Amino acid sequence: MPTVEVWNLEHEKVGTLDLSDEVFGLEWRPDIVSDAVRCQRARQRRGTASTKTRAEVSGTGAKPFRQKRTGRARQGTRRAPHHRGGGLAFGPKPRLYKLRMPKKVRRRALCSVLSDQARQQKLFVVQSWQLPQIKTRQLVGVLERFGLDSCLVVDDKANRNLKLSARNLHRVAFRPVEGVNLIELLRYGALVISEQGIKRLEGALRS
Numbered sequence: 001m002p003t004v005e006v007w008n009l010e011h012e013k014v015g016t017l018d019l020s021d022e023v024f025g026l027e028w029r030p031d032i033v034s035d036a037v038r039c040q041r042a043r044q045r046r047g048t049a050s051t052k053t054r055a056e057v058s059g060t061g062a063k064p065f066r067q068k069r070t071g072r073a074r075q076g077t078r079r080a081p082h083h084r085g086g087g088l089a090f091g092p093k094p095r096l097y098k099l100r101m102p103k104k105v106r107r108r109a110l111c112s113v114l115s116d117q118a119r120q121q122k123l124f125v126v127q128s129w130q131l132p133q134i135k136t137r138q139l140v141g142v143l144e145r146f147g148l149d150s151c152l153v154v155d156d157k158a159n160r161n162l163k164l165s166a167r168n169l170h171r172v173a174f175r176p177v178e179g180v181n182l183i184e185l186l187r188y189g190a191l192v193i194s195e196q197g198i199k200r201l202e203g204a205l206r207s
Contacts, residue, residue: 001025002118006125006195011145014127017195019118023205026115029108036109036182039099051091054079059086106182111205113185122190124148129155129162129194139165143172143192151190154180154197177201 002024006015019025059079067074081089117123124146131138139162143151150171155162157176166174173184177193177200185191193201 002115004118004123004125006127007146008127009129009131009142009145011142017125017198019198020202020206023111023202024115024118024123026108026111028116029112032105032109033112033182033186036101036106037186039101039106040181040183042097042099045097047095047097049092050094051088053089053091054081054087057085057087107205110180110182110185113182114191114205117185117191124151124190124192125195125198126192127195129153129159129197131161131165134161134164136165136168139172140169146192148190148192150188151192152180152184152188154191154193154201156194156197177204 001021002019004017004019005013006017008014054077057079059077061077064075064078065072075083077083079086081087114123139153143149153162153166153172153174154177155174157163157178163174166172171188173188175181175184177197180201
């Protein structure tokens, strides 16, 4: 059973916390992590790119010139793709890029990343994320005491002081417990989460 230390915002150890093997004790699975990242990125694509075909562009329906005795290749319409102002051949059309992946496999990929962070000591649990006021400098000071310049900060979505203090930091992102996702865990490297938040995250991933 993995065990992590619990810190206060002054980077003083205040206790330890036992974590579940089902969530934080799994082996690293790069195959399913890669597939899960691909699925998540595909779901973020809007798929709204659209072009007009020869049937959709505006233009005359008349034959450009007669069929024979011109010395030129025969043409039937000005709206063909090889004419200026004609339709586009094989252009993009609105579509869904969403890929399907079993829910249990997606959960396993997320747990694999969390387990790897716990093993590499990139998982930090703080007793409480209560900042006295909305101040980016205070949050930067807390992260400097932990030796972090890039991390994902997680707490309850009602923590307005933390959310607004983190929004101007390019290498730091705030997410509620419900918003923890695979790509951002990999992008920011380290995870700093409150003690209450990690218990909620653990319960959600075990169910």
